[in-house]
Amino acid sequence: MAKGRPKRTSMLDRTSEQKQRQGTVxxxxxxxxxxxxxxxxxxxxPDVFAVAATVMKRNGAYVQCVVTGVGxxxxxxPLFESGWPRQAxxxxxxxxxSVNETLKTFAGAGKLSIGDALKKTNIPGAVRDAWxxxxxxxxxxxxxxxxxxxxxxxxxxxxxxxxxxxxxIGLGKLGGAGDRFGSSATLFLQVNGRRSFCHxxxxxxxxxxxxxxxxxxxxxLRSLTHHLSLCMPWEVEPQWYDLxxxxxxxxxxxxxLPWPLEINAxxxxxxxxxxxxxxxxxxxLFKYERPPIKAAExxxxxxxxxxxxxTRVSQLHAVVxxxxxxxxxxxxxxxxxxIDRGVMLISGLIDDVDDSSRLPVNSCRIQxxxxxxxxxxxxxxxxxxxxxPAYRQAKHHRxxxxxxxxxxxxxxxxxxxxxxxxxNSHIGRRGIFFAHLGGWLTFSVLICEDxxxxxxxxxxxxxxxxxxxxxxxxxxxxxxxxxxxxxxxxLADDPGTSVLTLTSLGMCRRSKDSGTGKAGSRTxxxxxxxxxxxxxxxxxxxxxxxxxxxxxxRREEFTADGRGDGxxxxxxxxxxxxxx
Amino acid sequence: MAEVTGRIRKFLFFQEFFSSRxxxxxxxxxxxNWSTIRFMSNEQFDDMAVLSTFARLRDEGLLNASDLEALRxxxxxxxxxxxxxxxxxxTAPKPEDQRLLERFSTAFAA
Numbered sequence: 257m258a259k260g261r262p263k264r265t266s267m268l269d270r271t272s273e274q275k276q277r278q279g280t281v282x283x284x285x286x287x288x289x290x291x292x293x294x295x296x297x298x299x300x301x302p303d304v305f306a307v308a309a310t311v312m313k314r315n316g317a318y319v320q321c322v323v324t325g326v327g328x329x330x331x332x333x334p335l336f337e338s339g340w341p342r343q344a345x346x347x348x349x350x351x352x353x354s355v356n357e358t359l360k361t362f363a364g365a366g367k368l369s370i371g372d373a374l375k376k377t378n379i380p381g382a383v384r385d386a387w388x389x390x391x392x393x394x395x396x397x398x399x400x401x402x403x404x405x406x407x408x409x410x411x412x413x414x415x416x417x418x419x420x421x422x423x424x425i426g427l428g429k430l431g432g433a434g435d436r437f438g439s440s441a442t443l444f445l446q447v448n449g450r451r452s453f454c455h456x457x458x459x460x461x462x463x464x465x466x467x468x469x470x471x472x473x474x475x476x477l478r479s480l481t482h483h484l485s486l487c488m489p490w491e492v493e494p495q496w497y498d499l500x501x502x503x504x505x506x507x508x509x510x511x512x513l514p515w516p517l518e519i520n521a522x523x524x525x526x527x528x529x530x531x532x533x534x535x536x537x538x539x540x541l542f543k544y545e546r547p548p549i550k551a552a553e554x555x556x557x558x559x560x561x562x563x564x565x566x567t568r569v570s571q572l573h574a575v576v577x578x579x580x581x582x583x584x585x586x587x588x589x590x591x592x593x594x595i596d597r598g599v600m601l602i603s604g605l606i607d608d609v610d611d612s613s614r615l616p617v618n619s620c621r622i623q624x625x626x627x628x629x630x631x632x633x634x635x636x637x638x639x640x641x642x643x644x645p646a647y648r649q650a651k652h653h654r655x656x657x658x659x660x661x662x663x664x665x666x667x668x669x670x671x672x673x674x675x676x677x678x679x680n681s682h683i684g685r686r687g688i689f690f691a692h693l694g695g696w697l698t699f700s701v702l703i704c705e706d707x708x709x710x711x712x713x714x715x716x717x718x719x720x721x722x723x724x725x726x727x728x729x730x731x732x733x734x735x736x737x738x739x740x741x742x743x744x745x746x747l748a749d750d751p752g753t754s755v756l757t758l759t760s761l762g763m764c765r766r767s768k769d770s771g772t773g774k775a776g777s778r779t780x781x782x783x784x785x786x787x788x789x790x791x792x793x794x795x796x797x798x799x800x801x802x803x804x805x806x807x808x809x810r811r812e813e814f815t816a817d818g819r820g821d822g823x824x825x826x827x828x829x830x831x832x833x834x835x836x
Numbered sequence: 837m838a839e840v841t842g843r844i845r846k847f848l849f850f851q852e853f854f855s856s857r858x859x860x861x862x863x864x865x866x867x868x869n870w871s872t873i874r875f876m877s878n879e880q881f882d883d884m885a886v887l888s889t890f891a892r893l894r895d896e897g898l899l900n901a902s903d904l905e906a907l908r909x910x911x912x913x914x915x916x917x918x919x920x921x922x923x924x925x926x927t928a929p930k931p932e933d934q935r936l937l938e939r940f941s942t943a944f945a946a
Contacts, residue, residue: 298906364898367900368900369900370898370900424931434896439892442893443889443893443903449882450885497885500892500940532873544942627939628941644939647878
């Protein structure tokens, strides 16, 4: 190789190098959708959304969808003219129609696969134009891309068109009979392991899920869509289940059983053998274990509670118990009763074990299949022949009992108040499920700490915005001034999720008020919805549980670019409590 | 008393053993294995989601061989694969499976 004076780089070269170091929009698009080309706009709306939203999530350009301030200097021109919402809806509808017609013509037995058929879609010109603009301008750096109004406009257009085209995605058969778009979406969801509705975009690069709430406060990327949510493929594995049966009506009745009704301090114990190898004793591990209830007695108590509940309401939909409420054996008994009675069952488990490591894990289980179906077997499942599988979710964060909590729950005789005592629960792969059932309810379950420690789950939870989150707690009284209410308020404000928190009466009564030092509260649950605010739910003396009645209210939500959802947002709201 | 308890246990064992022979492999068998290891995974739940998608696509005439294979690859349990094969061959699932699947999707409702 000939030696010579080092080549001097020109200003242009330096700028180019700098741009490359910063990363360009093109690189990001290429990462999300390898081989993306200006003349080949993806036909599947969630794919287009994944690309546009990922770029906007990175450069923050979406904030320009509205004029956010006026002053002495001239305000920037709005990105969109006044007729934009109508235009976006029309383009989205045309796209959906085109996808449906293409699938009807080309996909099916003896024809093409859904993926191949989609390539023949006649994509609306407005979508293709916006896609071409994005690809043509993509050579600019990510940093400067947030100032390019033409690019920003095209990105928001793509996001909104894809959103309008994806109406009702993941929400049963909202698109009506023969809606091949919805059916194709479920195929892609399954192929992606229930993590994303995308077809071309790999779920390890970006995930697109359905959505129930559009935040009406603040301005984030989530403010831009009604039907699609971008979930970055970070550590939390979302799982979306779309159960299109059974149908739920406008009234839901949940039986809240704050069991155990009493908790003995001796149920909390240090786990010495495990803690030995952990070095200096500045912390310990603890476990919670209570004596099991005899099977016959447990069956009698649960059946009696349900019997009592159905004297107050004609249809009971769910039985909900708090964190660490049941042993695995009790869960099995409870599950059989729930199946016999045709009600959903949700409960935290005490003695569950992680699948892979065989270590103890604090988990919850959700039995949804016990609800009656719409078919000819609408009456009940026979437990003699089939026990439907329940969904299982592990807790993401361990409970840490510090000095203040050891004193609060009067556990100083069992746990060292001078040390931090961590719950002996294995933390594995973190996941969260979103179940859409009954035509309008999309719900998730969180376990205690997972409501308070919002990282890493908050991003996914807020993106999807389920209309109900149930938080199963092992906590003190559910007062409006305490932490569960604060975090419930955060979710109720943004994205607008209704939240139910439930603790055991035993733990509630153990908790001493920090001011007065008195224990014995009976406020076992708290309800929070964005329309009517907070409700503390107290268990009356002598009651073993209570029925929480919820109603469904429809509200219209708007995206930041001014598109309404036609009053299709469904909010579960508080409708009453009946003591048992 | 101990003798009576022993006889009851023996009877229950034989009943369970022969019922699996009489009725073949179904959800019940899956549940049995499941209960012996004391914890559950979400595999069967996931399989029900796959099967419900299968039924929905089939009802809408969207099923193509390669999509069918893509769905089949997602199944995690032998139960799921057996039900899938039955559905693919237009054989009615066992009644207990049918009842379960109806809970997941109206596409299974007869």
